[in-house]
């Protein structure tokens with residue numbers, strides 16, 4: 001599909017309406033957010049450079065007269081200024097998303113995640129955007145063994161990716177304090193759900209789903225006692241929508257987590273059960289180098305500042321995901 005050249009189209013059809021801008025709109029989280037905003041009757045501009053995004057993630061959105069997709073890059077400040085005219089809320093999901101790749105190309109990660117976010121904030125300030133919601137990550141906590149991860153903990157990122165999210169969060173908070181731009185940073189824990197691609201750089205659930213549904217055994221790295229805090233993408237979308245409205249959240253960085261650890265052993269058994277593939281053997285390989293043992297987030301601030309609590313636990317999220325995967329509607 002051909003995407004419009006931004007400088008020519010300049011969001012003509014959607015002008016004069018209150019609009020949301022979703023950066024990274026064709027990606028895993030961005031596209032789920034776009035669908036939810038459109039379902040809530042919002043007018044939405046989706047921005048994506050299509051490096052990691054897939055236009056088919058927006059199949060349904062593109063049928064809506066209230067949606068416009070722009071191909072562009074958050075490193076292009078002129079373009080951002082152009083598309084933010086009349087925008088009410090920016091949901092900034094576009095990012096260099098791979099932790100391992102950030103180790104290989106730290107400069108590129110910085111350009112996209114730090115300079116790109118700074119561009120988004122600058123354009124939002126100039127265009128008088130009412131709210132910017134920023135997608136941060138639990139990677140800001142690094143490998144600190146303290147549990148649960150609370151927002152006041154010292155941040156100790158260990159990867160260029162983690163550093164980039166710390167820096168971008170700090171810019172969000174500073175832009176609120178210095179310029180009065182209303183920003184909220186959301187620290188996503190281990191997000192899973194429809195449209196998360198199965199690749200070596202993807203989360204464990206997307207990798208295991210593909211394997212299990214093809215009748216292959218999943219491989220756990222380590223003894224499977226390590227745990228993570230899995231949060232379903234529909235809850236991440238809900239947290240974003242709440243963050244766009246809550247005054248108490250402004251100027252803060254807030255965990256978006258379930259608050260409950262799930263071990264890899266429990267996760268894998270649950271997935272085999274839901275997929276009705278309990279006969280498949282679970283394979284074990286050496287622990288992944290640099291893997292942290294446990295991670296789960298404190299959810300108090302999300303409750304008090306956003307009135308957020310997840311609707312999906314891991315089991316319900318997996319059931320929904322597997323149902324959608326079966327229907328091929330994702």
Ligand code: UD1
Nearest residue numbers: 098099100138139201202203204207219220221226288291
């Ligand atoms: C994510 C990042 C990781 C980063 C960490 C810290 C990705 C894909 N992962 O890892 O690079 O260091 O955040 O912020 O970006 N697992 C298996 N089998 C598999 C795949 C994974 O057993 O085939 C295990 C892993 O060893 C890990 C758990 O599943 O213990 C979760 O892995 P993953 O989904 O990659 O998330 P994080 O470990 O949190």
